[in-house]
Amino acid sequence: MPEEQDPYEIAQKQLKNALDILDYPDKENVWETLKEPERILEVSLPTHMDDGSIKHFKGFRCQHNTALGPAKGGVRYHWNVTRNEVKSLAMWMTWKNSLAQIPYGGGKGGIIVNPKELSEKEKERLSRNFFREIALIVGVNKDIPAPDVYTDPQTMAWFFDEYAKVKGYPEYGVVTAKPPLIGGSQGRTEATGFGTAVAAREACKKEGIDVKNATVSVQGYGNVAWWAAKFLHDWGAKIVSASDSKGAIYVKNGFDPVELHKWKEEKSANHTVTDWEGEINEKFDPEERAPLFLDVDVVVPAALENQITGKNAHKVKGKIIVEGANGPVTPEADQIIRDKGILDVPDILANAGGVTCSYLEWVQNRMRYYWKKERVMNELEANMVRAFNETYKVYKERDIDMRKAAYVLAVDRVVEAMRLRGKL
The missing domain is CATH 3.40.50.10860 (Leucine Dehydrogenase, chain A, domain 1)
Incomplete structure (x- = not known):
């Protein structure tokens, strides 16, 4: 099959996998309703x-x-x-x-x-x-x-x-992630990346990896990627790789994500991470998707969809994948990754920090009362940890991969709500 699969085919396939596990008596009707x-x-x-x-x-x-x-x-x-x-x-x-x-x-x-x-x-x-x-x-x-x-x-x-x-x-x-001066919440800018970092930290705990000594490779360097890298670096992890649309870098001894971010902010859009003036051991073309295939503890694909596919999943060497982007791992890659013993934290869990903080902003907007950043980040972290632990429990109990576990939980809640409302 082609490497760049239609994302809607992927989404429908993931739904179907969850319904096969849940096996409702009216499964076909549920499928027709939700597809x-x-x-x-x-x-x-x-x-x-x-x-x-x-x-x-x-x-x-x-x-x-x-x-x-x-x-x-x-x-x-x-x-x-x-x-x-x-x-x-x-x-x-x-x-x-x-x-x-x-x-x-x-x-x-x-x-x-x-x-x-x-x-x-x-x-x-x-x-x-x-x-x-x-x-x-x-x-x-x-x-x-x-x-x-x-x-x-x-x-x-x-x-x-x-x-x-x-x-x-x-x-x-009516919208969230507004500037704080007109109703935006404290913490929203970094929320998605923070949530991804929390998911990575919790995955390391479950897999017996000390985040303070973990090596992390990040694909991308947009808002999600750089904030995830920053928080993991703050917790002691070594960030060894980053990329953008024009190239990727590898830094064996790790680098400070804040320094790279500052440099990118100061330079024009024509500059790529490979132009960075910091220490760089290797540079890669963007087509190589190099950050995904480095020998590290944690791989964070935080660019676009269809990055780890059935054609290249065998090259992944990381112990944990944490999906900062939407749909970076295709269904054909899922089984290969599971067979390799890699824990893959799916996008609907790993990058839920942004929408969780958006919900907190919406709540504050409805009250017209605004919280300090510490409260927002504490609420966000607690919700991410709870969601991770619930998903990990299903993953262990059902002996399925983390994506299927997340979908089983999520789909079942939606189906139950639809039944309660008489829609199924």
């Missing part, structure tokens, strides 16, 4: 450019399932966004929110665009245009977007303001 989203909105976005021309973009907002609560999930700006990708990401959000036991269903959105080619004003016009078009199906009790790939708190501020224009008044909980 497709409740709704998906496709919008056309003619947008004025700085030179006076108009460019046409396409956007999507998908709501997979809302049995547990309003839809929740990010909006990404990327040239490879597709309808099926958005559907798969929305489905994954359903399971992620269920596993984290936060009262949300799954949603996701995206615009087909290369944001690097837009000016700041063009991005603002496109963002406002998009949110105005999806305003009918979003809302504090309906669907709450958040940032994703190439979107950030500034994007959320534009969304928030545009929705206020549509409604005639501000609804602070």
